[in-house]
Amino acid sequence: MFPLFKPHHWRRALAAAGALALIVVSGNWAEQRELQAKMEALRQASAAHVLGLRGLVEKHDFLPYAAARHPEVQHLLNAPGDTALRTRVNAYFADLQSTTGAAALYLVDRNGMTLASSNWNTPSSFVGESYRQRPYFEDALKGRRGLFYGLGLTTGQAGLFIAEPVRAGAGVLGVAVVKISLDPLERVWRHSAYPVVLRDSHGIVFLSAVPEWLFHSIAPVSDADSQWIRAHGQYGLRTRFDLLPWTITAGKGTPGYTFKTPLQGRGANLLALDTPLPELGWTLTVTEDMRDVQQAKQAALALATLAVALLLLAVLYWRLRERRYAEQRTARLELEHRVEERTRDLQEAHAFRKAMEDSLLVGIRARDPEGKIIYVNPALCAIVGYSAEELLGRYPPYPYWHPEDLEKQARESDEALQGRAAPSGFESRIRHKDGHDVITMVYTAPLIDTDGVNRGWLSSVVDITAQKQAEARQRDQEVRLQRSARLASVGEMASTLAHELNQPLMALSNFAVAARALAGRASPDMLAGALDDIIEQAKRASEIVRRVRALINPQRGHFETFAVEDIILHAEALLKPELQRNGVTLQLSMENPAVQVRGDKVLLEQVLVNLIHNALHAMQELPRQRRCISLTSQRSGPCLRIAVSDQGPGIPKDQLEQVFAPFFTTKPDGLGLGLNICRTIIEAHSGIMTVENRDGGGATFSFTLPIVP
């Protein structure tokens, strides 16, 4: 899950190493610092101890020298038997001893025999004792100042012996010795917090606040040294000098060192500083407990750890905060984005709605349940002519209600407010502010708010005035169209009919051939489908025929009473261009143009047009000047007879009876339906259509119509 080489893991490892290093370094730094402080303290302590030691030595240093130069002392050496002199010298020594605080002051002759001593009158008097084997005596006898620390041969008390030769000219008469006790020092040291140790030149501890360390050596003592010590009785009869129970560790970059030792029943780790005292041949060792250093180090380590932990916590907290902040930021951005989007959407929606409402051609009107107008859009204002300010807040009756329809408007309004408005809308005539009438279609729907509460009614109002007018115009036009469609020449109509019929017939034929081909081969479904199609196409063909029949069948509903000249003049007008083009003159002869007939004007015009057209066609071969058609109308009993005559070749006798038969034609592309249809029309008007050849050439087609009395 966590790849080892992810950068942030390296970073973590690095940070951990850094933190560890920081802790260690700060521990070491604190240790070093404490160590240096300790060392400084040790130096100062050492200096103080050295000063004290030197002070003690120097304080008594002069005593043997002074005593050696005293005349009576010299005399005594020359005359050892002089008792009085000896007594005086003894007294003198005792006086000096008590004055200076030395342990003892005494005089030894050249043989090492003590002649006088400050403690002559004590049981441990040195007088008469021999000190010839003592090193200080030997040194002094050789004319040198003798210096020695050791246990007293007589007293067993340790002390520092300083010996001065008593000279007489160039020779040495004897030796004056002062013994100094280091007990005061030792007592002082005992009060010091940490052990102070004095070692002699052999490394043997001879003065220490810690009794266990006394007469222990820092390094193994050689046999020769051991013998020497024994011979000179330095430390009594001791020949064995055990090693100090110290485990020494050399100091790191400092003059001192540390050692471990049991102390007062527990292990102690001590910091030690050696100060050599060359004039005495000793080494002074002062110590300090390392505990402080260790404690300082531990404290520093703890502090550093704490600091690092705090730092780590801070970093963690910071990162957490950053992350949270980032998350919050992302969330905020997202929120802002969403808000922005939403706002945009809303704005768009609002703009869209506004644009929609404003550009709607449909008027919108909202009313509260009491009928108060609470909203109108510009289209509604345009429809009614009142401004929004004039309409908002109005209750019924509204200003645009048509004064003639007030009752109806009130009823419709009430119905709408009670929710009983027809969902398909209702037509409503209103009065525009400027006075003209507007026909509208009103659709009302409940206005439901988001909580589902019916807050009123929303009506959309469509101005259908134009539509109504268009409808009226359309109706007029349709009537006219119908008329003109029926006015188209019957021949043309027949051609259209032929095409119309050809379509289903061809399809029928195709399906039938396909069905024959498919029979027994393809799936029955396919065959059945083809047969269904055949039935369908047959129906379609019969429908076309029915339509044509309906077209040419005069309908009583269309019948009207009119003067005969109406249709004759109209037919003439219709054909005028064609007649002129063919150079044909049409002679009209009406006995009584105002005679009234009843029928379908359009169809009767059709018959006339057809007959004139046929006449025109019959004269195609004639020279232009002879092309003349005469149209006459005259009373014939209770009927009116209208005849159309041409100057053409006439109709062959054997065909006279066939001209009205369907599909008889003399024209190459004719259908032979025109005359047949004409006769049907006339018969539907209770008339008769006949044809005859004129005596002077040409044919006359005539029909009768009943005269309306």
Place this chain on the structure above:
Amino acid sequence: MKDAPLTLYVVDDDEALRRSLLLLLFSQGLAVQAFESGEAFLDAVDLRQPGCVILDLRMGAMSGLAVFDHLRSQHSPLVTLFLSGHGDIPTALEAVRRGAYDWVTKPDTQQLLDKLPAAIAEARARGQALRMWEELTAREREVARLVGLGQPNKEIARVLVPPCGPRSVETHRANIFSKLQCANDNELGRWLAAHPWLE
């Protein structure tokens, strides 16, 4: 060489008639693609490919004749068979005069079935001619046209852009004869005249 698939089209604005033609031709084992108007047909069909189109003369928007005129203006190799009513025969005659293959008078299904195989054969022949023609290089086509007009090699060499020697014209001519399987100039001329729709 196997005959390339030949496409048969029906263009008629009468839904029932269109469907009946589809079924009829299907029952005769012919695959047909039908269109409800001339515009739809011209939009959808690659007019450069040979095929056969059954075209109703009398249609609502674009008449059959207008569609045919468009095909002609595009030098389309499509073979046109008109469907005409009784009264439209003069129009159909005029169309054939202008290069339509033939017409069928409605509602004569058998006539259609009689005339269709020849029309399809013609379409295949045109397809073959087109393939042969397309084997010629542009240069060879140019030369072929000039040879078809009866121009001598010298004149052709001069007229060509860029001009070349009469010898290379001779080479072209040999190639053309070989590719169009013509024996001589006359045959080539007749061949070209028989396929005026070639570009």
